[in-house]
Structure formats: structure tokens, C-alpha cells
Amino acid sequence: MSGKSKRGFASMDPARQRDLASRGGKAAHAKGKAHQWTAEEARRAGKKGGEVVSRDRSHMEAIGRAGGEARGRARREAAARANGAAAPFQDREAPVSVSREGPAYTDSEKPSGTRPSPFGPAEAAERQGVGPSG
Numbered sequence: 001m002s003g004k005s006k007r008g009f010a011s012m013d014p015a016r017q018r019d020l021a022s023r024g025g026k027a028a029h030a031k032g033k034a035h036q037w038t039a040e041e042a043r044r045a046g047k048k049g050g051e052v053v054s055r056d057r058s059h060m061e062a063i064g065r066a067g068g069e070a071r072g073r074a075r076r077e078a079a080a081r082a083n084g085a086a087a088p089f090q091d092r093e094a095p096v097s098v099s100r101e102g103p104a105y106t107d108s109e110k111p112s113g114t115r116p117s118p119f120g121p122a123e124a125a126e127r128q129g130v131g132p133s134g
Helices: 014-031 039-054 057-082 121-127
Strands: none
Touching (some): 039 057
């Protein structure tokens, strides 16, 4: 059989999926069967997610850089408005894309078949069993 199946939730229009999912969530809450997060559960889940994300050093560098650039841009624009500048800055750079997959490379720079380690160089080498001997 070729082509896409006409059956199942995944084959539905996204708007229809959202509608059905919303109805299911409302029904679960009405019956008292839906999960209600306690403050402690939410705190633990947030901490766990933060720990996982922060292991990826290149991702943390990218989001930090993007935040710093946005903050600097906002300060420059606020200063321009305070000084009576009519138009916003025209020298803006394109928005920084943040990816969990590591740094962006051009095709000529990208190492073939490798992915940057989320650990520092010493820890990465140690994990690969090629750390300093002794």
C-alpha cells in the first residue's frame, strides 16, 4: 500500500488534533484524573531539566551570547531614544539562532562525523579513555 494512511490521530489536521487534545485535557481535569503538579514536583522537574541543558557547554555559550547581544542592543536603542533619535538602529545583526546541536559550522569547517563534547576538553578526553596517564 502506498501513500499516507487516512487513519489515526497523527493523520488528522493539526487544528483537529489540538481540539481533541484540549477536550481530553478538560475531561481529565473535570473527572479529577489529570495530574496536578505540586510546587515540589515542579521544582524538582525544573532543576533536573536545567542540569541536563547546562551540561551542553556550547549550547550555554550560544544562549549566553544571544542574551548579551540582545541586552546590548536594547541598551543602545534606549540610549538613542533618550537622545531623540527618530529611527531605530539600522546596523542590527540577524537574530542569533540557538541550537542544542552545538555550534554552527560552514560546510568546510564542520568536522566530519563528530559532535562537540558537552564537557570540557580534559573531561571529554578522560571519558574517551585518552586522558593524561599517571
